[in-house]
Amino acid sequence: MEISNHQNSITQLFNIQKPIIQAGMIWVSGWRLASAVSNAGALGIIGAGSMYPDVLKLHLQRCKAATQKPFAVNLPLLYPSIHEHIASIIEAQVPIVFTSAGNPKTYTKIFQQAGIKVVHVVSSSTFAKKAEDAGCDAVVAEGFEAGGHNGRDETTSMVLIPAVKAAVQIPVIAAGGIATGKQMLAAMVLGADAVQIGSRFVCAEESSAHIRFKQAIIDANEGDTLLSMKKTVPVRLLKNDFFKKIHEAELAGATVEELQTILGRGRAKQGMFEGDLENGELEIGQVSAMINSIKPAADIVSEIWDEFNVVKNNLHQL
Amino acid sequence: MEISNHQNSITQLFNIQKPIIQAGMIWVSGWRLASAVSNAGALGIIGAGSMYPDVLKLHLQRCKAATQKPFAVNLPLLYPSIHEHIASIIEAQVPIVFTSAGNPKTYTKIFQQAGIKVVHVVSSSTFAKKAEDAGCDAVVAEGFEAGGHNGRDETTSMVLIPAVKAAVQIPVIAAGGIATGKQMLAAMVLGADAVQIGSRFVCAEESSAHIRFKQAIIDANEGDTLLSMKKTVPVRLLKNDFFKKIHEAELAGATVEELQTILGRGRAKQGMFEGDLENGELEIGQVSAMINSIKPAADIVSEIWDEFNVVKNNLHQL
Numbered sequence: 287m288e289i290s291n292h293q294n295s296i297t298q299l300f301n302i303q304k305p306i307i308q309a310g311m312i313w314v315s316g317w318r319l320a321s322a323v324s325n326a327g328a329l330g331i332i333g334a335g336s337m338y339p340d341v342l343k344l345h346l347q348r349c350k351a352a353t354q355k356p357f358a359v360n361l362p363l364l365y366p367s368i369h370e371h372i373a374s375i376i377e378a379q380v381p382i383v384f385t386s387a388g389n390p391k392t393y394t395k396i397f398q399q400a401g402i403k404v405v406h407v408v409s410s411s412t413f414a415k416k417a418e419d420a421g422c423d424a425v426v427a428e429g430f431e432a433g434g435h436n437g438r439d440e441t442t443s444m445v446l447i448p449a450v451k452a453a454v455q456i457p458v459i460a461a462g463g464i465a466t467g468k469q470m471l472a473a474m475v476l477g478a479d480a481v482q483i484g485s486r487f488v489c490a491e492e493s494s495a496h497i498r499f500k501q502a503i504i505d506a507n508e509g510d511t512l513l514s515m516k517k518t519v520p521v522r523l524l525k526n527d528f529f530k531k532i533h534e535a536e537l538a539g540a541t542v543e544e545l546q547t548i549l550g551r552g553r554a555k556q557g558m559f560e561g562d563l564e565n566g567e568l569e570i571g572q573v574s575a576m577i578n579s580i581k582p583a584a585d586i587v588s589e590i591w592d593e594f595n596v597v598k599n600n601l602h603q604l
Numbered sequence: 605m606e607i608s609n610h611q612n613s614i615t616q617l618f619n620i621q622k623p624i625i626q627a628g629m630i631w632v633s634g635w636r637l638a639s640a641v642s643n644a645g646a647l648g649i650i651g652a653g654s655m656y657p658d659v660l661k662l663h664l665q666r667c668k669a670a671t672q673k674p675f676a677v678n679l680p681l682l683y684p685s686i687h688e689h690i691a692s693i694i695e696a697q698v699p700i701v702f703t704s705a706g707n708p709k710t711y712t713k714i715f716q717q718a719g720i721k722v723v724h725v726v727s728s729s730t731f732a733k734k735a736e737d738a739g740c741d742a743v744v745a746e747g748f749e750a751g752g753h754n755g756r757d758e759t760t761s762m763v764l765i766p767a768v769k770a771a772v773q774i775p776v777i778a779a780g781g782i783a784t785g786k787q788m789l790a791a792m793v794l795g796a797d798a799v800q801i802g803s804r805f806v807c808a809e810e811s812s813a814h815i816r817f818k819q820a821i822i823d824a825n826e827g828d829t830l831l832s833m834k835k836t837v838p839v840r841l842l843k844n845d846f847f848k849k850i851h852e853a854e855l856a857g858a859t860v861e862e863l864q865t866i867l868g869r870g871r872a873k874q875g876m877f878e879g880d881l882e883n884g885e886l887e888i889g890q891v892s893a894m895i896n897s898i899k900p901a902a903d904i905v906s907e908i909w910d911e912f913n914v915v916k917n918n919l920h921q922l
Contacts, residue, residue, distance in 0.1 A: 448786060488838070508729055508757055509759065573762075576767060598919055598920070601916055
């Protein structure tokens with residue numbers, strides 16, 4: 287059986303060996319994780335949304351020192367000091383930027399004029415078409431099962447991937463519910479050109495998630511996450527004490543202001559980075575139910591890639 | 605390219621040609637739809653949950669007259685006159701029963717002693733194991749994206765199918781988000797032995813859904829359904845005026861009693877069978893966004909089956 291590297295629209299666009307992308311996640315994916323993933327032939331992403339401008343500069347410097355391969359930065363377009371981040375990304379000659387949470391029209395051309403490829407994260411065909419119209423090089427189609435921030439339509443990967451694929455001409459990267467080679471193959475059967483994997487890489491050795499958060503993911507079962515905070519910004523997280531307070535207030539009909547008071551500030555750092563499992567926000571996908579180990583990122587990449595190829599090559603047995 | 609019939613654990617268990625099952629749906633799947641699907645080499649199911657005992661008897665009689673092939677009955681275990689339905693099913697020598705919405709322990713053995721195979725519908729690995737322990741012959745793993753009644757864990761097909769497959773030894777039938785051959789193949793890559801398809805067959809010519817409901821499905825886009833009524837019994841439905849009343853009451857913190865008053869009685873019949881698109885309950889899956897035609901059930905079966913085989917046989921190109 288052949289386990290070859292893979293050439294398609296995404297590997298060519300990013301100049302990588304395997305159509306696997308590690309999601310850029312706040313408080314989790316710094317230079318250590320991103321460079322380890324890129325060195326494994328996939329695409330690593332630094333999550334800039336939780337970094338002060340100086341912190342991002344340091345991570346860019348270290349990531350470039352740690353890998354010769356392409357890596358990317360994830361940039362939420364609502365980030366307060368976005369112009370400083372943009373300047374750092376261009377200065378460091380980062381080849382690819384993944385943008386999310388905002389309008390891709392505003393910044394796509396700025397990056398592309400600096401020779402940077404731009405990929406926008408969407409949760410519907412409508413937003414995918416808008417990203418294509420804004421000139422984006424590719425889109426990430428993020429399903430309802432994904433961890434962290436998500437859309438309001440609640441469309442799952444099984445429906446979203448073929449819908450987005452049918453709506454746009456640019457390459458489609460599937461995200462949400464993918465942690466194994468079988469799930470990667472299913473996503474590509476549905477029309478994806480590559481997959482973006484978040485939750486599985488939270489439990490990489492190189493991720494900066496707190497060890498207690500990693501252990502909570504290993505312990506998680508089906509039904510232990512929920513898409514919550516739908517009145518403010520929908521986010522999928524583990525059902526801990528913090529979640530329960532928010533959820534009970536929502537069920538009782540709390541207003542947006544009341545919810546924001548309960549939410550407070552710094553909850554994601556408190557939970558994911560500092561390991562406060564009771565009072566912190568623990569953003570993770572449904573696929574956490576299937577994650578049972580902490581491993582080096584390179585091992586995660588090769589396990590997914592090997593299973594993808596084995597299942598693909600034996601599909602005639604179905 | 606070979607488009608052969610398919611032998612696996614499910615086709616052998618049910619004695620059918622193609623591992624495609626038409627979901628038994630209230631107000632939609634009577635003898636006409638079930639017999640048309642079974643005559644096409646898949647498994648048709650009569651939805652008994654909306655039928656009075658005499659109506660089910662008539663549908664069984666007509667279905668047996670319309671097809672020589674196996675067909676099944678879907679029986680919600682909370683049905684008020686369940687003993688009359690069970691007697692009719694045994695008397696008519698129906699070879700397979702799909703049970704849902706209740707405990708499979710109570711009735712599985714009664715059917716099996718009469719030579720009837722029993723399949724239970726579940727929304728989690730935990731319930732799948734309980735069904736296996738109760739002696740069921742197979743389970744349907746129904747993802748969050750499915751139409752109609754659903755579980756509280758909100759686990760999507762991308763995660764649920766491999767999780768259930770890993771949890772039980774009996775065959776697994778995937779449901780939720782499946783209307784095309786690609787989606788069928790993705791489900792089988794994830795571990796399913798067959799697929800159960802509901803929404804696509806609502807728009808079969810032979811379904812008894814009102815033509816206005818069929819047209820509403822054709823008109824539906826992404827985000828036009830939502831899993832609602834989570835405080836009572838979660839159900840996925842089209843966002844019409846009836847949905848909005850329920851949803852706004854839920855957001856305002858309405859009690860279960862208040863919601864039941866708004867819900868009233870007979871809403872599913874009013875919407876799906878009588879075509880009241882404003883005040884009726886229109887149960888349908890997320891995949892309604894991808895359904896664009898009304899066709900004979902046999903054409904739906906062959907389109908899905910042909911696409912499944914074409915994509916499977918060309919997967920080396922991925």
